[in-house]
Amino acid sequence: MHIPDGFLSAPVYAAGCAVSGAVCALAVxxxxxxxxxxxxxLLGMTAAFVFAVQMLNFPVAGGTSGxxxxxxxxxxxxxxxxxCLVMAVVLLIQCLGFGDGGLTALGANLFNMxxxxxxxxxxxxxxxRAILPRSRWGFLASxxxxxxxxxxxxxxxxxxxxxASGTYPLRVALPAMAGVHALIGIGEAVITVAALxxxxxxxxxxIAAWDRTAKLKEARP
Numbered sequence: 001m002h003i004p005d006g007f008l009s010a011p012v013y014a015a016g017c018a019v020s021g022a023v024c025a026l027a028v029x030x031x032x033x034x035x036x037x038x039x040x041x042l043l044g045m046t047a048a049f050v051f052a053v054q055m056l057n058f059p060v061a062g063g064t065s066g067x068x069x070x071x072x073x074x075x076x077x078x079x080x081x082x083x084c085l086v087m088a089v090v091l092l093i094q095c096l097g098f099g100d101g102g103l104t105a106l107g108a109n110l111f112n113m114x115x116x117x118x119x120x121x122x123x124x125x126x127x128x129r130a131i132l133p134r135s136r137w138g139f140l141a142s143x144x145x146x147x148x149x150x151x152x153x154x155x156x157x158x159x160x161x162x163x164a165s166g167t168y169p170l171r172v173a174l175p176a177m178a179g180v181h182a183l184i185g186i187g188e189a190v191i192t193v194a195a196l197x198x199x200x201x202x203x204x205x206x207i208a209a210w211d212r213t214a215k216l217k218e219a220r221p
Contacts, residue, residue: 001069001158001181002094003109005102009165016108016161023115024088027081039082042206046074047086049195051093058187066184069154071117072125072147073192076209077199080122087114108161112154121150125209136200139210140193147192148185155181 008016035043050070057067070090074083091110094100101109128142159177163170196207204210 001109001113001155001177002101003105003112003158003161005104007102007165007167008105008108008161012108012161012165013104016105016111018107020088020107020110020115023081023084023119024110027084027088030081031085035082039078043078043082043086046077047089050074050086051090053191054090054094066180066187068191069113069117069147069151069188070192071114072121072143072150072188073195075118075122076125076143076146076192076196077207079208080119083118083122084110084114087118108158112158112161116154116157117150120153121146124149129209140197140200143196143209144189144193148182148189151181151185151188152178 031043050068050073053068053070055067071083071087074086077083078086088110091101091106091114095103095106095109125142125146128145129139132138132142155177156174159168159170159173162168162173167173199207200210
């Protein structure tokens with residue numbers, strides 16, 4: 001899903017940069033207002049964790065491989081806008097230091113993997129939390145399902161960008177991207193659930209979404 005240079009048209013590049021830039025600016029402004037000494041180190045640790053785990057590839061069908069994305073995990077842990085900042089840092093380092101994705105496509109890549117993955121994954125997570133039992137397993141099931149769906153949706157949007165740019169027809173790009181990432185999403189869900197379960201076991205207060213759930217329980221008579 002890391003789009004290289006030359007694969008998108010100028011309007012698609014521009015749209016990706018505009019939307020991603022606006023969301024990051026909003027996230028920075030909100031972080032400056034709301035983040036304290038406790039939250040800032042957690043953002044850095046989460047970015048380091050996501051970056052490190054993304055370096056580990058696992059095999060998928062047809063000789064391809066995938067890796068952990070981490071945007072929905074970061075959104076559940078930190079909140080969606082903070083997760084966008086984490087993903088912006090991770091994707092920028094990958095682009096400049098490792099050549100994963102083109103510099104001109106950075107805005108589109110951040111939109112697909114960071115904004116859709118974080119904000120879209122967060123919205124799906126919140127919708128599932130309203131349906132599933134408000135328990136530990138319901139929390140983890142919501143996070144796992146949302147992380148899987150976010151990966152598939154992001155890959156479909158990537159396919160749409162390639163089609164809009166005239167690189168590949170949608171009938172080719174969409175099934176290829178969504179099919180492979182449906183399998184990659186399984187690994188994403190497993191890692192997301194395992195990581196959140198580990199944090200819940202030792203420091204549940206660090207998980208923004210879990211903390212909100214606990215407060216809602218306390219508020220009930």
